[in-house]
Amino acid sequence: MELQLTPEDQAFREEVRAFLREKLPANIIRRSHTGMHPPNEDDRRWWNRVLNERGWAAPGWPAEYGGCGWSHLQNHIFELECWLAGAPELRWQGLRLIGPVLYTFGSPEQKARYLPAILDGKEMWAQGFSEPGAGSDLAALKTFAVVDGDDYIINGQKLWTTEGQYCEQGFFLVRTEQSDRPQKGISMIIIDMQSPGVTVRQIPMINGEGSTCEVFLENVRVPRSNIIGEPGSAWTQAKFLLSNERTSSADIYKARGDLERIRHIATHEIKDGKPLLEDVTFKSKLTALRIEVDALEWSVLRVMHEAPSRHPISACASVLKVRGSTLQQKLTELMVEALGQRSLRVYRREEAYAEPTGNPLWPDYTPGVVADLLYLRACTIYGGAMEVQKNIIAKLAFGF
Numbered sequence: 258m259e260l261q262l263t264p265e266d267q268a269f270r271e272e273v274r275a276f277l278r279e280k281l282p283a284n285i286i287r288r289s290h291t292g293m294h295p296p297n298e299d300d301r302r303w304w305n306r307v308l309n310e311r312g313w314a315a316p317g318w319p320a321e322y323g324g325c326g327w328s329h330l331q332n333h334i335f336e337l338e339c340w341l342a343g344a345p346e347l348r349w350q351g352l353r354l355i356g357p358v359l360y361t362f363g364s365p366e367q368k369a370r371y372l373p374a375i376l377d378g379k380e381m382w383a384q385g386f387s388e389p390g391a392g393s394d395l396a397a398l399k400t401f402a403v404v405d406g407d408d409y410i411i412n413g414q415k416l417w418t419t420e421g422q423y424c425e426q427g428f429f430l431v432r433t434e435q436s437d438r439p440q441k442g443i444s445m446i447i448i449d450m451q452s453p454g455v456t457v458r459q460i461p462m463i464n465g466e467g468s469t470c471e472v473f474l475e476n477v478r479v480p481r482s483n484i485i486g487e488p489g490s491a492w493t494q495a496k497f498l499l500s501n502e503r504t505s506s507a508d509i510y511k512a513r514g515d516l517e518r519i520r521h522i523a524t525h526e527i528k529d530g531k532p533l534l535e536d537v538t539f540k541s542k543l544t545a546l547r548i549e550v551d552a553l554e555w556s557v558l559r560v561m562h563e564a565p566s567r568h569p570i571s572a573c574a575s576v577l578k579v580r581g582s583t584l585q586q587k588l589t590e591l592m593v594e595a596l597g598q599r600s601l602r603v604y605r606r607e608e609a610y611a612e613p614t615g616n617p618l619w620p621d622y623t624p625g626v627v628a629d630l631l632y633l634r635a636c637t638i639y640g641g642a643m644e645v646q647k648n649i650i651a652k653l654a655f656g657f
């Protein structure tokens with residue numbers, strides 16, 4: 258099943274492909290294909306220098322804030338082509354999460370100060386929502402902000418803050434007032450990650466990377482003007498942001514890329530004297546996943562096009578999150594199956610990024626596959642745990 262593109266959209270896709278052929282550096286492509294998180298410098302080089310120069314750094318944003326003004330389908334084509342070509346993933350926390358919150362809820366000063374630095378990649382953002390004891394039950398958060406003149410003084414601890422060690426800025430949920438309703442009295446505030454009192458400690462992950470962190474906030478002084486929207490109103494912004502996060506969590510571009518990667522591996526791996534791709538059992542597994550990816554892609558496109566009022570958007574976002582995250586796990590499991598014993602290839606980042614040795618025992622497609630599989634055990638947890646998403650679907654879509 259293929260998308261039928263209009264001549265204009267086909268021309269657009271060709272333009273994107275030509276740009277990627279010309280501008281995407283070969284060493285970035287090679288590192289992206291390892292399945293590890295892209296190194297920070299690749300990420301900045303691609304977004305900061307290359308895409309922003311072309312005006313394509315924030316495809317989904319409204320044109321007035323530096324977005325491309327493309328249709329939903331063009332955004333989709335752009336992201337898919339970038340992924341298939343081996344570009345680093347669209348910058349998540351800045352471009353997908355806080356950027357839209359800032360241009361929707363932020364003050365004119367906040368928009369002017371922060372949006373350009375997201376676009377040109379000078380500032381990366383950390384998402385400081387979860388805490389020990391406040392993950393699924395986010396409203397139980399305890400980090401507290403107290404007014405002191407023109408500032409807040411903030412104390413507390415955040416947990417699982419992805420890429421916190423690299424980020425210049427963070428958007429944090431903090432309690433600014435006590436209330437009888439736990440969702441009331443929470444504010445979203447911007448914290449400069451270099452502020453005195455901010456300590457970031459990396460958490461070693463099962464895949465050998467240290468991509469998430471604990472963040473300790475001890476008497477951190479933050480201007481009151483850093484609150485986004487009205488004090489105490491963060492629940493609205495957080496729901497808006499989490500809905501975007503869950504829609505993106507379908508990760509359809511990665512799923513498409515993984516299908517291609519599995520096909521590539523199965524073309525080169527030999528079973529019973531034939532390419533694995535010709536093995537009937539393997540081929541039927543791959544085909545079943547391709548059908549699931551096609552179905553998810555259509556659902557993502559439908560949700561992108563539909564007015565939020567037609568269906569409760571957060572129920573749709575949760576459905577995409579559940580389907581997409583399960584699919585990501587199945588895809589990496591099949592990739593490991595395709596590699597067989599070769600999946601034992603050491604998966605540490607620095608070795609995965611080393612120049613290929615040409616050793617036929619460990620072809621170029623081996624590094625990073627197990628790292629990806631292990632990391633993605635978490636994808637049914639981050640952005641909202643599976644069981645909680647199912648509760649949301651039951652409540653909002655079916656009224657239970």
Ligand SMILES: Cc1cc2nc3c(=O)[nH]c(=O)nc-3n(C[C@H](O)[C@H](O)[C@H](O)COP(=O)(O)OP(=O)(O)OC[C@H]3O[C@@H](n4cnc5c(N)ncnc54)[C@H](O)[C@@H]3O)c2cc1C
Pocket residue numbers: 383384385386387388390391392393394416417418419420469635638639640641642643644645648
């Ligand atoms: C790799 C990774 C990256 C992350 N990045 C970030 C980040 O950048 N910023 C950030 O703020 N957070 C981040 N998170 C945190 C993530 O959002 C939370 O882990 C998630 O919301 C679950 O919360 P928890 O870990 O506290 O688990 P809990 O909420 O304690 O849940 C534990 C288990 O109980 C189940 N459960 C909980 N409540 C219910 C319920 N009502 N009904 C049924 N079952 C329930 C859950 O499904 C889960 O299986 C990240 C997490 C991971 C693993």
